[in-house]
Amino acid sequence: MSALNIPESNLKRVVVIGGGFGGLKILNQISSKYYQVVLIDKNNYHNFQPLLYQVATSGLEPDSIAYPLRKILWKKSEFYFRNTKALKIDSENKRLVTEAGPINYDFLIIATGSKTNYFGNKVIEEKSMALKSVTDALNLRSLILENCEASLLTSDLEERERLMNYVVVGGGPTGVELSGALAELKKHVLPKDYPDLDLRRMNVHLVEATDTLLGTMDPKAGEKAKEYLTKMGVNVWLNTKVENFDGSTVKTNNKELPSKTLVWAAGVSGNLIDGLDSKSIERGRVLVDQYNRVEGYDEIYCIGDVCLMKSDENPNGDPMVAQTAIQQGGLLAKNLNSLAKGKEMTPFSYSDKGSMATIGRNKAVAEVGKFFFDGILAWLVWMFVHLMALVGFRNRVVALINWTQNYITYDKGIRLIIRPFKNREKD
Numbered sequence: 340m341s342a343l344n345i346p347e348s349n350l351k352r353v354v355v356i357g358g359g360f361g362g363l364k365i366l367n368q369i370s371s372k373y374y375q376v377v378l379i380d381k382n383n384y385h386n387f388q389p390l391l392y393q394v395a396t397s398g399l400e401p402d403s404i405a406y407p408l409r410k411i412l413w414k415k416s417e418f419y420f421r422n423t424k425a426l427k428i429d430s431e432n433k434r435l436v437t438e439a440g441p442i443n444y445d446f447l448i449i450a451t452g453s454k455t456n457y458f459g460n461k462v463i464e465e466k467s468m469a470l471k472s473v474t475d476a477l478n479l480r481s482l483i484l485e486n487c488e489a490s491l492l493t494s495d496l497e498e499r500e501r502l503m504n505y506v507v508v509g510g511g512p513t514g515v516e517l518s519g520a521l522a523e524l525k526k527h528v529l530p531k532d533y534p535d536l537d538l539r540r541m542n543v544h545l546v547e548a549t550d551t552l553l554g555t556m557d558p559k560a561g562e563k564a565k566e567y568l569t570k571m572g573v574n575v576w577l578n579t580k581v582e583n584f585d586g587s588t589v590k591t592n593n594k595e596l597p598s599k600t601l602v603w604a605a606g607v608s609g610n611l612i613d614g615l616d617s618k619s620i621e622r623g624r625v626l627v628d629q630y631n632r633v634e635g636y637d638e639i640y641c642i643g644d645v646c647l648m649k650s651d652e653n654p655n656g657d658p659m660v661a662q663t664a665i666q667q668g669g670l671l672a673k674n675l676n677s678l679a680k681g682k683e684m685t686p687f688s689y690s691d692k693g694s695m696a697t698i699g700r701n702k703a704v705a706e707v708g709k710f711f712f713d714g715i716l717a718w719l720v721w722m723f724v725h726l727m728a729l730v731g732f733r734n735r736v737v738a739l740i741n742w743t744q745n746y747i748t749y750d751k752g753i754r755l756i757i758r759p760f761k762n763r764e765k766d
């Protein structure tokens with residue numbers, strides 16, 4: 340037995356850090372004929388991040404979007420999972436240092452995804468809510484319910500307003516989807532639970548620094564999303580930059596918004612692991628060549644959000660979305676299989692399968708190739724795509740039942756403060 344109690348094997352060892360979209364694809368495609376594979380993840384589950392906002396707004400339970408990593412490895416020989424955090428790469432000794440001890444590798448694959456980027460604003464980092472992990476989503480869900488309860492307990496009208504207002508920063512898909520879900524909570528769900536609370540005083544603000552929402556999509560998507568959100572009662576502030584937040588008021592470059600809850604969805608940067616040369620890092624991400632090999636290292640690869648694959652035609656790399664991680668993971672696994680067989684590796688090129696965002700009931704925008712569509716058709720496509728992408732049959736069935744029930748009853752079933760946010764650590 341070696342470190343982390345992994346048996347020694349005659350096969351070369353591939354250590355994968357991260358069981359996200361990219362890491363899972365590696366596990367699916369790499370052959371145990373050639374490699375012993377060790378997955379390291381700080382969580383024991385795969386997190387389906389696109390639906391975190393539904394957990395935060397009581398639409399889905401976390402176990403509908405999270406899936407146990409051990410279950411993915413059932414019946415796979417030569418595959419091992421260790422639930423620990425990767426700390427540092429010791430490339431000279433081909434060793435990864437983890438919280439539970441070091442492990443040797445023949446090939447190392449970094450698939451650690453991204454983390455919330457506060458652009459150096461420590462105050463906002465400390466006082467705002469993020470939406471990147473299941474813990475973040477559960478914290479936000481508890482806080483929303485605690486805010487409603489606290490609003491009923493105070494007779495200070497200004498305090499009540501601050502408790503009931505939400506400021507979401509970042510007009511990308513996460514910000515748009517969360518603002519829409521908050522507006523639906525206000526309209527359909529909270530009035531039933533809190534009949535003695537004047538919910539007309541609840542405001543949802545979506546703040547975006549540029550002049551458009553959904554900036555990475557067709558401009559029509561941003562316009563339509565703005566139209567939908569405005570009709571749903573969300574205040575959309577474009578060309579507006581959040582500058583500070585003291586826990587009670589959000590200060591922007593052109594207005595002040597009274598609110599105790601600021602949700603930061605304005606950017607991400609790579610979740611880096613220490614030990615790589617600074618020349619291999621650019622804009623907070625790991626530079627890789629077209630085979631996802633980290634620049635300057637022969638045995639270290641990097642896929643998904645954490646890597647940056649630049650080319651002359653594409654200086655900013657591919658988009659930080661699930662498809663990039665899945666496609667890179669799939670190709671890298673095949674390339675490592677080819678390497679073991681003495682065959683040539685294939686360079687990566689991203690195939691854009693389209694993008695979409697949902698704003699609310701029967702309202703979504705979708706862009707597939709040259710086609711743009713919105714409304715109920717886009718919403719149905721969005722639901723189908725997300726349902727099929729969830730990991731595990733049970734999760735798909737439970738999510739479908741929840742969505743159907745929510746749709747028919749205009750209700751969201753899960754409004755328990757089992758795990759209050761106050762005094763809890765942020766992830």
Ligand SMILES: Cc1cc2nc3c(=O)[nH]c(=O)nc-3n(C[C@H](O)[C@H](O)[C@H](O)COP(=O)(O)OP(=O)(O)OC[C@H]3O[C@@H](n4cnc5c(N)ncnc54)[C@H](O)[C@@H]3O)c2cc1C
Nearest residue numbers: 357359360361381388389425451452643644659660661664
């Ligand atoms: C709220 C939200 C909504 C999104 N919506 C969409 C969407 O609609 N469509 C879309 O395509 N993309 C969406 N994305 C982006 C998408 O989720 C990411 O692009 C994708 O998850 C990247 O996959 P990945 O494999 O690189 O990393 P991830 O899926 O993030 O996986 C990283 C894994 O690494 C583990 N890890 C990290 N650090 C360590 C460490 N030090 N040690 C051990 N384990 C570690 C983590 O626990 C995690 O399991 C969304 C993201 C968020 C946050």
